[in-house]
Amino acid sequence: MGGCNSNTGSADYEAAPSSEVKNPNGPxxxxxxxxxxCALDSFVEPVECGCIRGDDFGCAMPCSYERGKWDQTWINVEEAVTGFARLVNVLKLEPQERKLKDGTVCTSMDCPRGVKVRPYEGVEGISQLNPKEAIPIPVWKGLTDELDRLGWNMTAVNYDWRRWGDRAMIEDYVAKFKARVEAEVGDGPAVPIIGHSMGCTVVAYCLSVLGTEWTKRYVSRTILVGMVLQGSPKVIGAFGHAPITFVANLPFSLPSAVENIVTSTMSTxxxxxxxxxxxxxxxxxxxxEDYPFVICPTKKYTGLDMEGLLEEMGKKVERTQCGIQMWKEWANVSSRIKPPCVETHVIYGKGFETAAQLTFPDDDFQGLPKVTRHEDGDDTVTAASTxxxxxAWQQDPLTDLTMHPLEVDHQNLIQGPLSVKLIPKLLTGEAQAIEAAK
Incomplete structure (x- = not known):
């Protein structure tokens, strides 16, 4: 089976090259x-390369990939232009039965036969989406450059973000996360963790399942930037209906042909x-509880109705059929999430129109949804929901949580000048000291 093996460390997984940003003696x-x-690399078995006519990974023009080699896939600008069909087919997932370590059988969304995908490891893989390309597509770069300048010793524990929510992948990743954090700490002091967007969900889950004792030993504080754990109505529109640039706030646009095809891929x-x-x-x-996120001519769906929404959508829109099973798998995971039991800082955005409600033109989910209500937020999640x-988390006796609103959009929460100025101070405790002195 051509599984992704993104985080397992199995024999057929080859670590991506990385020039980690390092200050060996720094905090x-x-x-x-x-x-x-995070940048993603892919490997397609030589006999199944997209250049070969008649296979499952065909492309409209000769692709830029070298057969039988790992190649940059997310995001390779040349490939997006010349071989977009192959690009989205390689990134598509399919349901496969997997066993968890306790013997539980789950439905895992994994790579197609003959395909492997891995995260580009290290800080380089998140600083920009196209490591080593001449024109960078920055993501964390503003922050990582500043932390590097200040002498921080950074470790990025990267993962195949497409598969977050898959129980099998998550089980593998928690083991990777635990090992990497323990290796960095060693016999030394606990370290801070910064998560951005869905990365906040990843951090919260890992700390929840690893437990209070482990967390207090290895983690000094968490800085959660632009949390989406509570939910983003905007993403509902992206599932099976809208292009990746809509949901991911990417600082670039893909060709329209790619956006049309990638919708089906994203639905997996x-x-x-x-x-x-x-x-x-x-x-x-x-x-x-009674607030409708999705409105159809004859029905409304609240935050308590998402399972029903996915079930109905899956019956009527073929490309979304996996949605209900993915939801059930995620429910088994999300129910275990607790607030971090260490000092926590939540940075969130305000001052931007943010989708708060979607309206479909029909009950069959065939037409594109329109945003029919906006609220204040960071253009991805509403400030009120954060x-x-x-x-709610502040009510937990083990939680020491402080909120930090900024007038910044979702992407720039992790690399814009306001965040780049605030985050280093939170890492050292300087920001808390200044606030306490007021």
């Missing part, structure tokens, strides 16, 4: 990226499902 920090915010990615509005930890809904989740 340490762990970085966890979000959706579409569990990561989208993890950002649907839902009860965090199975208990906390950061929205009014504040509601944080206030």
């Amino acid at each position: 340490k920090v762990i970085l966890i990226h979000g959706m579409a915010s 990615w569990p990561c989208l499902i993890t950002t649907f509005p839902s009860k965090v930890g199975g208990t906390t809904l950061a929205f009014e 504040e509601a989740l944080c206030k």
Whole structure:
């Protein structure tokens, strides 16, 4: 089987090259990226390269890939222009039965036969989406450059973001996360962790399942930037209907042909499902229970109706059929999420129109949804939902959580000048000291 093996360390997984940004004697920090915010490499078996007519990975023009070699896939600008069909087919996932370590059988969304995908490891893989290309597509670069200048020793624990939400992948990743953090800490002091967007979900889940004792030993504080754990109505529109640039806030546009094809590919990615509005930890809904996120001519769907929405959509829109199963798999994971039990800082955006409600023109979900209500936020998640989740978390006796609103959009929360100025101060405790002195 051509599994992704993105985080397993199995024999057929070959670590991506990386020139980690290192200050060996500097203070340490762990970085966890979000959706579409880490470069991905792919490997297609030589006999199944997209250049060969008649296979499953055909492309409209000769692709830029070297057969039988690992190649940059997300995002390779040349490939997006010349071989977009192959690009999206390689990134597509399909359901496969997997066994977890405890013997539980789950439905895993994994790579097609003959395909492997891995994250580009290290800080280089998240600083920009196209490492080593002449014209960079920056993601974390503003922050990582500043932390490097200040002497921080950074470690990025990267993962195949498409598959976050898949129980089998998550089980593998938690083991990788644990090993990397423990290796960085060694016999030394606990280290801070920064998560951005879906990376905040990753951090919260890993710390929840690793437990209070482990977390307090190895993690000094968490900085959660642009959380989407509470849910983003905007993402609902992206699932099976809108292009990746809509949901990921990417600083570039893909060719329209790519956007049309990538919609079907995105519908196989569990990561989208993890950002649907839902009860965090199975208990906390950061929205009014009767607030409709999706409106159809004869029905409305609230934050408590997302399973029903995906079930109905899957019956009527073929490309979304995997949605309901991905939701059920994610529910088994998300119910375990708790607020971090260490000092936590939540940075979130305000001042931007943010989709808060979608309206479909029909009950069959055939037409494109329109945003029919906006609220204040970072253009991806509403500020009110972040504040509601944080206030709920602050009720936990083990949680020491501080909110930091900034007038910054979602992407620039991790690399814009305001965040780049604030985050280093939070890492050292300087920001808290200044606030306490006021």
